Amino acid sequence: MKTPDLQRTAYTVECFLNALRLEDGPERTKIEETLVRWLADPTRLKEDHLLYSQGNIACYSQGKPVHNFAVPQAKQAQTIWSNDAKLSTIDGAAFSRSGQLVMLGTAGLLLAMPGLVAAKEAKDQQRSSNNNNNNNNNNNG
DSSP, rough: OHHHHHHHHHHHHHHHHHHTTTTOSSHHHHHHHHHHHHHHHHHSSTTTTEEEEEEEEEEEEEEEEEEEEOOOOOOOOOOEEEOOEEEEEEOOHHHHHHOOEEEEEEETTTGGGGTHHHHHHHOOOOOOHHHHHHHHHHHHH
């Protein structure tokens, strides 16, 4: 796997685990490394993916789980799907009934992306600073 592809995969797995609200630590690092290695495996099929549901992460290949990780400390009620480049919430009931992946989107998962919260806070702070400057200019004018 090329370095940019590996970096993208590692970033996607980090976002996936962040979406589960898993705390950093040795246990998370071990799971993260395993998931990145599995997704980066050149023999893996393109449609292979990760799925989180009800305290469990599963690696799916050809529609069947091939690896499972219990994560009872995860604080996510939604079912989350990810491949090596994207993540999305899915309809957990549809998946349970028929194995069908009904993508619901990334709403609410964006905060799982490293750097986004800090970037938003910096932007909000800049906006607040600009408003204060405008108010000062208006009062002094």
